[in-house]
Amino acid sequence: MDKKTLSEADICEKFITPAIQLAGWNTIEQIYREYTLRPGRVVVRGNHAARDKKSVLRADYVLFYKTNIPLVVVEAKDNTHAVGAGMAQAINYAELLNIPFSISSNGDGFVFRDATMADGVLETHLTLDQFPTPSDLWERYCAWKGWPAEVRQVAEYPYAPSKTPRYYQMNAINGTVQAIAKGQQRILLVMATGTGKTYTAFQIIYRLWKSTWKADKPSGQKRILFLADRNILIDQTMVNDFRPFKGAMAKLSPNAKGVERVDASTGKHFVEQLDVAVNKSTKLVDKSYEIYLSLYQAVTGTEEEQNIYKQFSPDFFDLIVVDECHRGSADEDSAWREILTYFSSATQIGLTATPKETKDISNTEYFGEPVYTYSLKQGIEDGYLAPYKVVRIDLDKDTFGWRPPEGMTDKLGNVIEDRVYNATDMNRKLVLEKRDELVAAKITEYLKATNRYDKTIVFCEDIDHASRMRQALSNANADICKDHPKYVVQITGDNPEGKKELDNFIDPEKTYPVIATTSKLMSTGVDAQTCKLIVLDQNIKSMTLFKQIIGRGTRLREDLGKTWFTILDFKRATDIFADKDFDGDPVQIYEPTGDDPVLPPEPEDDNLQDAGPHAGEAPAGGALDSPFGGAGHGDADAPKITKYVVGGAVTVAVARERVQYLNTQGKLITDSLRDYTRINLTAQYNSLDQFLQAWNEADRKAALLQELEGHGVLIDALALEVGKDLDPFDMLLYVAWNMPPLTRRERANRVKKRNVFTSYGPVARQVIDALIDKYADQGIRTIESDDILTVPPLNTLGSPVELVRSFGGRPQFLSAIKLLENELYAHRSA
Template sequence: MNKKIFSERDICSKFISPALANAGWDLQTQIREEVALTSGRVVVRGNKAHRDEKTIRRADYVLYLKPGIPLAVVEAKDNNHTVRDGIQQALAYAEMLDVPFAFSSNGDGFLWHDRTLQDGVLEREIGMDEFPSPSELWRRYLAWKGIAPEAEPLYTQDYYPGKPARYYQLNAVNRAIEAVTKGQRRILLVMATGTGKTYTAFQIIWRLWKARAAKRILFLADRNILVDQTKTNDFKPFGGAMTKIENRTVDKSFEIYLSLYQAVTGTEEVQNIYRQFSPEFFDLVVIDECHRGSAAEDSAWREILDYFSSATHLGLTATPKETTEVSNITYFGEPVYTYTLRRGIEDGFLAPYKVIRVDLDKDLGWRPVSGMVDTLGQLVEDRIYNQSDMNRSLVLTRRDEIVARRITEFLRATDRMAKTIVFCEDIDHAARMRQALINANADLAGANPKYVMQITGDNAEGKLELDNFINPRKPYPVIATTSRLMTTGVDAKTCKLVVLDRTINSMTEFKQIIGRGTRIDEEHGKLWFTILDFKKATELFADPAFDGDPVVVFEPEPDGSVVPPEEDSEPAAGPDGHDEPLPPGPDEPGAGRVRYVIDEVPVYVVNERVQYLAPDGRLITESLRDFTRIQIGKRFVSLDAFLQAWSGADRKQAIVAELEEHGILFDELAREVGKDLDPFDLICHIAFGQKPLTRRERAEQVKKRDAFGKYSDKARKVLQALLDKYADDGIANIEQPEVLRLAPIDQLGSPVEIITAFGGRAQYQAALQELERALYQ
């Protein structure tokens, strides 16, 4: 049999799948083919976005002991490759799936990479009839993981069926279960906001509960919305076994308990409801958003954890807190699994972002004139006020107006119904910003007063609208002004604009705020989001701590109280789980410094720049023109080199797509230049200093030269229509076969009839290339 004639899929169906079946693998339950591990990175181009299909990572085979417990990856190649050619690809997928076995095959045999080294051999070639059985790989896997035989039933406990887990969620669940089987009592999972921490927690609890390794479980959070969302959504399968602790007397007949920690603790002993349970009542305590309270030794969380010290403690966070005062890792130990924001964006599970940095003149430094008094008649202290003072010790109401106007300008240019969160310094600032935004959007706010809502801990009406804000199917509210209530745990999938007008000194808080926009909702067109930054907070993107591995720096004083500094503290939460104003900081009223409110001082935008997320995960901070010039210079050493490559390309769009992969934003460049320029002209103009022509000018030049006189009347009409399409939409559209089905070309006949007018498909393609040569002559 000549295997060289078979495609890769033929090799799979005729040789690899039968070999797996003959080795004892069940084709229905243990083998999955063409497994998409990632969704494909979202690429943002101006105000449009698409998924880069080339970044989708797809394994030819994943082999499972049972659903949810992967063991091995098999990468297939056609028989024109060697048996080794797929092994590095297989190893990359095996690392993603946290499995020790990777195989590659071309139908002649397998190359087996075995990280367990049980035979002392890392790689070996085996025949098609020598593929190891499920029991053989499982025996090696258990030894590699260090799971004892008596713990095997727990580790193999079934997942809850339903929504399939992503690869990193399987890793997190399996790593947590593995830690439990080894007797680990404190477990930490670090997963970026929007990656499904609660779903992951549910699967961990489900498996431990069903295996009876944890018969009673307590799930703790410090926001009502977190508890209610959890109970209604991910934890719904627990049904009648689950309850939320809300009353002062608890019913001990349930097995799954959800609670606000505020609901079970208080300053008086009678309020400490958790003491109605015996210290050994719970087998597992899960702490959601554990970076907040449980990291501090003197917190109310810690009282509960210390009381239920015999239980296993599982902490979940997107942002482990590591400072000189508080430490998650000191309490929980190193994370058993980490999935970062950057990795989530690379995999296409999280939304990328672009940043618009806005500098206001008074933020750069303002000094009052001698003897100035504010609106309350207070003499304004004579000193230089800067960005950190704004809306803390100094309120310039004109500043609120200019911020509201810039937010409104952005929404008018994009989508005025895009869900927007404006983070303010405090509740008073949020109230003022609501008013400024209502005035800036008087048309929409007048039509519906819920267009802008203040959603803060002290505002009952706003809190009632929080569920509507995060519901993709509810159009209102559109803009939410907040201080701390929405920094964490608010699942606002369709949030497209995050506005930062608050001083942020904490990396933990910064990551949490950015996380409000990172969720993807393709159903509602949410693939990316914008950060509008008035406070230079996005400089933290350049901090090594952003998305870096947490490092323990906890250094408690001997016998000393551990109280976080105000600038790095987390939002306080009231007894109902909503935020309350923090105690005044050193520059706020009530802390020895008054707050001045001034109406008449004008404020102006002095600088604005847009930063884009580059393919390598960093923000492009150069000007768009400079960045483009640098990238094109890397690809083409001269104008002649570019012209030669362009004229020689069968499809010009291929060159455009290649440059876009390197971060060049042609739509944004055209908008910046202010003309309808083709990518060809943008490159020649920006990179090589050539005078550009608009698409319309190029099309008209071709028409004047009567370049298509040799064609039939019908063919000429098609080429004229293609020129008009080029002038309107650009080169990419006329190179697509679908263009023949679009108006007005479709009026000239069916695609077959049009191609026939040229004498056939090859002749039509030749005519199209001649048209392109004429355009760029």
């Protein structure tokens, strides 16, 4: 057998896999072939999106110890390569998995890289029968980690039998379990919204619950508490990710209700009852469960009898997991922190997408530095989160300001203070009704141009603003709303009817509501999987709040057609994207010590604060959002800020509108797409002649276009900005080299007039004529597609086999396609 003639797949099957199995690796449980690390970044092209195939990372082999800890990456090459040719790839993949072992092979043997240097050597050549055994690598790994036997027993406990965690989830799960096994009491996990924090928490809890951790407890049982601050978060968690705990799990709430679910087999809706640990009448807690889930609000209160958590002894819980820990539990003086302090002997894990670090509130001061961080940027680059484009709309009164005429009164007869009102004042101190109408019109215009039933969240300044926007959007969409009043709903903390619609809004199977207007209630923790439009009409200066709001759109659901989303920004809030700290590591600003003086917090504008402890729930003192005082905190003595309401006498117009996309480095393109394209194209091709040569020599124009898109030339998006229905070839020449363009129809007609295909038979000429018409209608990518002969009208001329045969065979057919393309793009100067 000549190995040089074998494919990479053959090398794997005949040489590498047998060598791995011979070393004792179990095929089903330990050997993962074609293991996907990154599915590939989703690239937005105009109003469409596609995976960037070049960004896919897939390891030939990842070998696991007991199914849960990856140990070694094996990268294969065919035998025309050197045995170590795949080492660079293997090292890259191993670094993503946080493992020290990498192997490369071409079927002749192996190059083994051991970053632990257990033998004092970094890289070693091995024969096919010397592949490392699982026990050998596990011993090296544990020694490298410095684990004693008791830590190893906990760390190696397998995952719950469910879906396989993604690489970053494995890193988070393993890192947390290992840290706890070594005795760490406070853990912080930072994972971007939409990356599976709750599933990660489930696997951590499961492995600790089932393993030998705390096995010496007198009761023999481990007690675990999962804390969140939204009812919907608890209920979703119990019926979804935490479902395997059913029977050992209960909710700490005397008023718990069932969760509406859909039967996968029948499609019928039903209500699933949750196990509840609190007696409704006596408020006494059943302590026989092992896993408890609770709202902070359900176990605390201003009265002592409301503090249900105190029915447990301080040492009752072994593990507490705090979801969205950037909110109440980050504040040292909050009632929520009292729960964590009360159960201080328990190991505590904080989960957040946005660690809160201010002068007075710190996650890292309490939980410590993150054990693992997976950012929004990394999630988008890997292809696990949806990318976005930004449509920035600057309104004239926001941009240039507005000053009332002397003595002007508002609709309520108040004399409007004489000064210049700008974007910061809009909807906080000044309401322009025409502005509401224009914002609603632009939102509706966007939805009409895309899909009027795309889930949309409109973030408003306060409850009053959210109420007005509901009305303005209902009027702008009256053709739908007259028959479907729940097309637009207001979902805010003071609106019980609207809050009831939250479950329907986030349910992918429910059509209505489509548009939700809100202030703070939906800024975090709401799993709106199919949300495709985020509208920002709120002053946002907080990085934490901004990230949480953007996170409502980042969930990727390709199965439901959600591959990207749009941010429609009326307040220049997306300037935060340019902040050097956006998506950066959390930086602790202030860490108090015993010697530090106690300083009062500096006052800040309520409207620029993050969602408060109950984030949308009305606290005891009053409504969270006040229609007169911005975001308010329910302080009865707080001064009321007058809001002037101005009717239609003052008009509002769009000052500037711009669409911005993410480039290949994940940064927003701030130039116009024309300038950005010209810069990218001329950087790749030194001259027009060089570009023309590359175009003419390309076997498939679609492949060259895909390559250009990989370099940041956004063809479809550019077409939308240029506003001309051009062949990509003409559009690029027009934008980059200012060449006058031809339409596709003009090119097609020129080819027909030349009669260059007279040597072909009648059926073949019919095929060519149909292809020319297809090009004129749909473009070059269409005629190069593999299934072109199966679509109308070509499928009416004969079967694909018959049509190819009319040219003399497949080589001759491909030659005719090449000739057609040459003719379409010939005589550029004619």
